[in-house]
């Protein structure tokens with residue numbers, strides 16, 4: 100699946116524009132501050148109803164404008180093209196339209212248009228808080244395991260109930276025990292889905308990484324959020340006193356993590372920025388392969404500033420892997436000459452020049 104058309108209005112410095120991207124490789128090039136990242140942000144807004152640069156959406160809306168809007172046509176989906184629209188107003192109003200109907204949640208957008216982002220912040224996947232790695236993991240599980248979402252919602256509800264009971268103790272013991280059973284059941288299911296996902300991801304990640312960079316001995320492992328040898332119900336009962344003191348539940352899938360280690364060290368502590376970028380790319384590309392295998396559609400990749408931190412050889416390897424995914428990819432760079440020799444002749448590559456907020460197509464993939 101890919102975007103065959105994208106229309107953007109009032110996103111940061113971008114002038115209103117409609118582009119017809121290539122179903123495969125799209126390169127946005129131009130000087131610093133011209134609006135390249137803003138265009139990726141616009142596509143991100145369409146797929147997730149939020150930006151990647153700020154959790155608050157206000158800065159995305161162009162100065163002096165009341166709202167920003169992105170429309171897109173997604174092709175190659177089951178049942179024909181889908182029309183998506185996302186608009187965000189300054190007063191906080193938010194509209195998501197799917198095929199002419201208002202949609203309730205951004206998860207519906209994510210289902211139609213799975214996105215993978217690789218940008219200069221991506222190394223946070225390695226060195227940031229566990230929450231970032233859980234989000235990465237759950238993104239993958241969400242897209243390959245249809246039962247995940249429902250179980251995840253059950254887990255959140257049971258966890259909220261337990262945490263409130265820990266703090267205020269309002270429920271009687273029998274009712275809380277029933278909630279705890281629900282919590283343990285949902286936790287076991289989430290753990291099972293995550294475990295199965297990591298089992299599938301690991302070999303694809305290792306293969307992808309080996310094609311990008313030689314990091315002998317780098318390992319990816321999964322921590323489920325509680326002791327691997329004990330049942331959660333037992334862990335919860337032995338940690339009850341501490342949980343009550345802290346006011347929340349210490350163990351469970353809400354504490355899960357992924358661990359990347361190299362020679363007994365946390366990979367984030369010893370790898371160079373460039374190596375970290377390649378590890379993150381391998382993780383995200385591996386996820387894309389799994390999503391393609393599990394469903395008919397593929398994901399769309401947004402790669403902000405692809406050449407940065409990478410030498411010529413690693414640039415080339417990364418481009419090859421992105422090309423092999425057979426996905427739609429939006430890449431930004433200052434100098435597109437750096438990426439000129441990276442594609443096979445039959446791959447449709449479209450070039451867009453971004454200049455002071457204006458986007459002009461300088462090479463059409465159909466030519």
Ligand SMILES: Nc1ncnc2c1ncn2[C@@H]1O[C@H](COP(=O)(O)OP(=O)(O)O)[C@@H](O)[C@H]1O
Nearest residue numbers: 111112131132133134135136137158160161162
């Ligand atoms: N809300 C906004 N309204 C108008 N311009 C903005 C807004 N937010 C950021 N900008 C400007 O948009 C420009 C484009 O930024 P960006 O897309 O990050 O450029 P690039 O990625 O090409 O270096 C910057 O010059 C920035 O000052």
Ligand SMILES: [Mg+2]
Nearest residue numbers: 135136137403
């Ligand atoms: Mg940028």
